Amino acid sequence: MITEAGYEDIESLVDILNETYRGGRGWTTEKGLVSGDRATRAVINTEMSAGYKYYLYTFQDNYVGCFSLFKHDNTTEIGGLAVKPEQQGAGLGKLLLRQAEAISFSTMNTKRIIVNVLETRRELIRFYERCAYRLTDKKTPFPVCRGVGEPLVDNLHLVVLEKNV
Template sequence: MDIAPATARAELTFRDATGSDVPALVELVESAYRGDASRAGWTTEADILQGQRTDADGVREVLEGPAGKILIAQRDGAPVACCQLEHRGESAYFGMFAVRPQLQGAGLGKAFIAEAERVAREDWGAKEMHMTVISVRKELIAWYERRGYSRTGRMTPFPYGDERFGIPQRADLEFELLVKPL
């Protein structure tokens, strides 16, 4: 989906995703992380993972789960960013964060993550936001640190062999937990 420069300056609105958003959400997430199209932005994982980042079933699973939702940012009715939010007691989990590649680097991600944190804090009373990031994504981790997230050193293995998460191009992938007080 092309977003004209004038549209990129239009007002940003937020809403919860619905089932009818699934195809657009899959396209948005895939465009931000995988394949050559993702190289238009700085969040690409194309050099470390091939294959899919998510699929329609994975997005529906989040939407239908009792503790989660997907938040969408729109400009002129078009989705330009999204994330998964999951209520986990005193914390919330932030995942599946995607910003349309050609709009990255202009402050949209910063505004969007602030809105996600507000939703977790005000709607769920969450005291912390948790996320996991592939540990070799140093530039992305630094971006989150500038937003107040701290590295915990707590690692979980990458699900090698499960192509629902992509096809690893390196043998050293693992996830690190990042945490921010809300």
């Protein structure tokens, strides 16, 4: 079941995001590319206060996945799409992506969805392309100022993938 997260769920979000992105297990890990926490209570609290919507996926009474949505103009950004490593490989990532898209299109009245991916994560880019996202020519430096870790490699960039209605 997917539910919108509240401030009381921030610790669960932090746990899922850090285990998934920085834990070293699973195919979504950024270990070796980025050090430090992927998420902190302070960053998520600030994002929620700024209008980011976070969602948690519950399976057998445990939180096993999450994502965030942030709308600007007619575009919604999906971020923090994460499935705990022990649950990966069962199609839950695709399920969460489809749910994020459904919420974006139905309740947020968006016309375009974007996701940002580390440009070195080719398998993750291919995942989004298989889900009908198109790699754009937009690229930005890794956002150290957002408090999501420190690059371990030089010139680490995010690329943008998009999907239109």
